[in-house]
Amino acid sequence: MKLDPQTYAAVASRAECLATANDIEAALDRMAAALTARLGDKDPLVLCVMTGATVVTGRLLPRLDFQLRLDYIHASRYQGATRGGEIGWHHRPSEAIRGEHVLVLDDILDEGITLEHIVRACREDGAASVTTAVLVEKEREHACAADVVGIRVPDRYLYGYGLDYKNYFRNAPGLYAVADVDC
Ligand SMILES: O=P(O)(O)OC[C@H]1O[C@H](OP(=O)(O)OP(=O)(O)O)[C@H](O)[C@@H]1O
Numbered sequence: 306m307k308l309d310p311q312t313y314a315a316v317a318s319r320a321e322c323l324a325t326a327n328d329i330e331a332a333l334d335r336m337a338a339a340l341t342a343r344l345g346d347k348d349p350l351v352l353c354v355m356t357g358a359t360v361v362t363g364r365l366l367p368r369l370d371f372q373l374r375l376d377y378i379h380a381s382r383y384q385g386a387t388r389g390g391e392i393g394w395h396h397r398p399s400e401a402i403r404g405e406h407v408l409v410l411d412d413i414l415d416e417g418i419t420l421e422h423i424v425r426a427c428r429e430d431g432a433a434s435v436t437t438a439v440l441v442e443k444e445r446e447h448a449c450a451a452d453v454v455g456i457r458v459p460d461r462y463l464y465g466y467g468l469d470y471k472n473y474f475r476n477a478p479g480l481y482a483v484a485d486v487d488c
């Protein structure tokens with residue numbers, strides 16, 4: 306569904322910036338250092354979790370100065386809503402994963418259900434190892450933990466740097482918490 310320009314502007318004006326682009330770029334530097342230490346000699350297969358992880362993947366990969374390959378995996382459970390539902394699989398690269406040291410890269414760890422399903426699928430599909438990294442982790446309980454976390458934020462609905470609000474705002478140059486009235 307499309308947002309009309311008035312609603313779009315009103316949502317943006319009510320949102321609160323929780324992390325600036327500078328904060329996030331510094332977090333990406335830290336993530337790159339941690340991932341280099343873990344995977345620098347493993348020739349990993351990086352799996353971008355579509356669609357939200359496109360921005361973190363694009364910003365992080367040029368910081369990883371070692372041999373790697375890029376593919377994608379697509380499981381989602383929000384579909385433009387602010388509450389998650391059943392997980393839906395759209396692309397599971399089972400053949401590509403077999404025997405690989407996999408790095409699953411996602412934008413956010415919220416309830417952790419998406420990452421839990423993806424890690425389980427990678428193990429079922431015969432990955433040699435599975436490492437997980439997320440740009441943002443919400444301060445709440447998660448169904449599974451991420452190995453590498455860029456930035457931790459309060460448990461509010463967020464947009465920006467790949468994260469969407471009603472399929473918009475993935476291009477916002479920071480992390481913004483949506484006002485309660487818009488959730
Ligand atoms: O930890 P969870 O509560 O499971 O939520 C995290 C997941 O939710 C978002 O995906 P979404 O289903 O919204 O798809 P999208 O990437 O296309 O936005 C996000 O990109 C994570 O993959």
Ligand code: HPA
Pocket residue numbers: 383413415461462463464468469470
């Ligand atoms: O806070 C969020 N914002 C955008 N997408 C999400 N997917 C899970 N949590 C969020």
